Amino acid sequence: xxxxxxxxxxxxxxxxxxxxxxxxxxxxxxxxxxxxxxxxxxxxxxxxxxxxxxxxxxxxxxxxxxxxxxxxxxxxxxxxxxxxxxxxxxxxxxxxxxxxxxxxxxxxxxxxxxxxxxxxxxxxxxxxxxxxxxxxxxxxxxxxxxxxxxxxxxxxxxxxxxxxxxxxxxxxxxxxxxxxxxxxxxxxxxxxxxxxxxxxxxxxxxxxxxxxxxxxxxxxxxxxxxxxxxxxxxxxxxxxxxxxxxxxxxxxxxxxxxxxxxxxxxxxxxxxxxx
Numbered sequence: 594x595x596x597x598x599x600x601x602x603x604x605x606x607x608x609x610x611x612x613x614x615x616x617x618x619x620x621x622x623x624x625x626x627x628x629x630x631x632x633x634x635x636x637x638x639x640x641x642x643x644x645x646x647x648x649x650x651x652x653x654x655x656x657x658x659x660x661x662x663x664x665x666x667x668x669x670x671x672x673x674x675x676x677x678x679x680x681x682x683x684x685x686x687x688x689x690x691x692x693x694x695x696x697x698x699x700x701x702x703x704x705x706x707x708x709x710x711x712x713x714x715x716x717x718x719x720x721x722x723x724x725x726x727x728x729x730x731x732x733x734x735x736x737x738x739x740x741x742x743x744x745x746x747x748x749x750x751x752x753x754x755x756x757x758x759x760x761x762x763x764x765x766x767x768x769x770x771x772x773x774x775x776x777x778x779x780x781x782x783x784x785x786x787x788x789x790x791x792x793x794x795x796x797x798x799x800x801x802x803x804x805x806x807x808x809x810x811x812x813x814x815x816x817x818x819x820x821x822x823x824x825x826x827x828x829x830x831x832x833x834x835x836x837x838x839x840x841x842x843x844x845x846x847x848x849x850x851x852x853x854x855x856x857x858x859x860x861x862x863x864x865x866x867x868x
Contacts, residue, residue, distance in 0.1 A: 647674030659863030
């Protein structure tokens, strides 16, 4: 029996219509431009105020309560988005009004130092599109572009990237405070404890395809192939089931205090911390 999201404190928002290019394993999805948008990633706003959404139509803000805000900066399809300190690192495809210097076809790696107001090209301009992109607690960036099964690592804010010895298909990547790098894959979640050089199955984990960590990397959240939302605390007990998504989960995040913001077929839903 499907367990619904907890009613107490749940906020479901219909102001953002979500559809298309869904991150379902192993679907490539279908995009519906100009009629709806899709959320590829949710991160904590580096200025400490709410969240930022990487969407098919650029970056949007959301409040701490999960209320959708405004679009920031230029239009582009933000397929990947992560935060390193106060910097935003993104990838994806240009939109109709994206500055030409950011790339044609693929953006490679771009960086913003003003909260997504402006962006600068950093690496792989017009060459690569990263869908899996995350950062470790030490600032190391991990990513995988769509043109290769290589896992890439950067220690200089995305300027240069080095392939590890690992080869896998990652739907998503998340790095936790224990030094683990978790990849959601067609072969269930895999974990690396050596910076992405080697991976083994993540024992005891549900079959997640969407995954994220909190800004402090102490909490992990994900959605499995049966639409169930799971959380885990670094060094804590087994994974905890906290609810289900409505339809397809597009992106998810968890705060340092345990609130969860998820984008799915119903829009944005905020789940309170599990006290």
